[in-house]
Amino acid sequence: MIARFLTLVTATIFATALHAAVDIQEVESEGGISAWLVEEHSIPFTALEIRFRGGTSLDREGKRGEVNLMMALLEEGAGDLDAQEFAKARDNLAASFEFDAYRDSVSISARFLTENRDEAIRLLRAALVETRFDEDAIARVKGQVQSVIRNEQTDPGDIASNAFNAKAFGDHPYGTSDNGTSESVDALTREDMFAARDRAIVRDRIYVSAVGDITANELADLLDGLLGELPETGPKLPERVTPALDGGIEVVPYDTPQSVVIFGHQGISRDHPDYIPAYVANEVVGGAAESRLMEEVREKRGLTYGIGAYLLPFDHSELVLGQFSTANATVAEAIDVVRGEWEKLAADGLTAEELDLAKTYLTGAYALRFDGNAPIARIMVGMQMSGLDSGYIARRNDLVEALTLDEVNRVVREIYDPENLTFVVVGQPEGLETD
Structure with missing residues (x-):
């Protein structure tokens, strides 16, 4: 925790210079x-x-x-x-x-x-x-x-x-x-x-x-x-696709002492007005070492070395996706824990303390992304492709800070979907079959 605090202090110092420097x-x-x-x-x-x-x-x-x-x-x-x-x-x-x-x-x-x-x-x-x-x-x-x-x-x-x-x-x-x-x-x-x-x-x-x-x-x-000499136009882009994820478990048998589990459901597009609150909520759920999933699956129960979740906004679809590995004997238990956290999240949302901690971390760490010419160039191209304007860097942290608990929890209830949370398991999970 001390190391993370020092990182946040350093990032906050950089942040002031960042907004002035990225012109x-x-x-x-x-x-x-x-x-x-x-x-x-x-x-x-x-x-x-x-x-x-x-x-x-x-x-x-x-x-x-x-x-x-x-x-x-x-x-x-x-x-x-x-x-x-x-x-x-x-x-x-x-x-x-x-x-x-x-x-x-x-x-x-x-x-x-x-x-x-x-x-x-x-x-x-x-x-x-x-x-x-x-x-x-x-x-x-x-x-x-x-x-x-x-x-x-x-x-x-x-x-x-x-x-x-x-x-x-x-x-x-x-x-x-x-x-x-x-x-x-x-x-x-x-x-x-x-x-x-x-x-x-x-x-x-x-x-x-x-x-x-x-x-x-x-x-x-x-x-x-x-x-200037490149072809002017390209072929038609693919159509939009809605993820066909309606809950349940699919087991892919594979001879390995640990099973790999990927789980998820439909997510949110990057240009959606609720993307920022969804991003902050994901930080609490599975984005950091102190996330709910890490606390419940790793720290309390020792079922995995690491677990995380993240938003994947593709051009033609979107997912909320997570992943972890665990021993074949504990796959079923770990999946039950993840499902339980999804249900609690959808029912109760985040707490005020969780939201405040996520805001502090995300605003402090933002400046650390801009640590050289090449990372800044990559970030700017990503902004353009996401439809963001050139002033977004200067106001991004303000957007995060302005979020209210009611706003974030409204988005949590709309996005996190226990009923359609789908798991794919590769391994030899004990007591678990495709349903």
């Missing part, structure tokens, strides 16, 4: 590309974060895993450079590029020194519009993805996550792994990679932020040079 400029290039910028000229370094809405949900039918594989191949050669030459050129510039694929977006993270900015951006542009997708690189990266897929098939946590998603989302893209299956990945071709790139990396779904040693005019010029 977001909204930039638009001549080519119509918008970005958020925080200038920081004390170090000759810039972090650039780019995201495109859509992600692995844009995989075509029968080609699951194509966007994930494509993103992993962007650094494997571009223009006149093969994979090794591209890596050497990047390293010689002391730059770093990261290409990632997620359920609702693909992201590109670039870090570069001011003196090498132009060369780094030219190299990154080549990766996006002069991608080689060489056959030997495709074969090599396919092997890496196949290794991940094999691990998913033997890791209890991955098995549980995939089973829960399949139950919740069925044949929607959310219902299957972003990596695809062994068969679908094996069948992907070089032509599929070009098609996936031109579907997922498009201008009408782009979000950009930059933090560091760069001016607004320099960023505007950079954007057009880097992104």
Whole structure:
């Protein structure tokens, strides 16, 4: 508790400087590309974060895993450079590029020194519009993805996550792994990679932020040079899907001494006006070491080393989701405890003391997220994709502080749903079967 108090004190000190330091400029290039910028000229370094809405949900039918594989191949050669030459050129510039694929977006993270900015951006542009997708690189990266897929098939946590998603989302893209299956990945071709790139990396779904040693005019010029040649539009996004979770337990037999349990039900979207009170309530339920779930399942009964719950607002659906592991002999007891806490929460809500402690922690810890150029750039892109304005950082803590107990408990009663709380168990739980 003392350590946490000191952390909060430190965070509070940082928070005052944070609101003054994160001065977001909204930039638009001549080519119509918008970005958020925080200038920081004390170090000759810039972090650039780019995201495109859509992600692995844009995989075509029968080609699951194509966007994930494509993103992993962007650094494997571009223009006149093969994979090794591209890596050497990047390293010689002391730059770093990261290409990632997620359920609702693909992201590109670039870090570069001011003196090498132009060369780094030219190299990154080549990766996006002069991608080689060489056959030997495709074969090599396919092997890496196949290794991940094999691990998913033997890791209890991955098995549980995939089973829960399949139950919740069925044949929607959310219902299957972003990596695809062994068969679908094996069948992907070089032509599929070009098609996936031109579907997922498009201008009408782009979000950009930059933090560091760069001016607004320099960023505007950079954007057009880097992104101006991308395809203008992408394919239609998936339809909205309501999680098919109506309570009960599904057991997936697996030979392991501990069972992995994932539980949840429908949640709340990020743009819902009640998201902030729901977020604060979740901190009490399962977001911190002192949460109700940790207290009841771990501290009082010793049934697990850790348990948590969190809100997952996807673009086309939303969940309240939790997870824990426990010995096969204690799975049933642990599930009963979680159900009991959900029922108490829905019936009685939070206490005033719980709400005050959650407010103190969340407002104090907020500043700690802004601990460098790259984290700030990621936060700003996330804000844009969530529909938040550039002033949100300055007023976020005020929104939390303004919450009343009645307001939070109204949201708790509307969101937390014991009747539809669904559990997926992977293991050999004693005295527990699918119902």
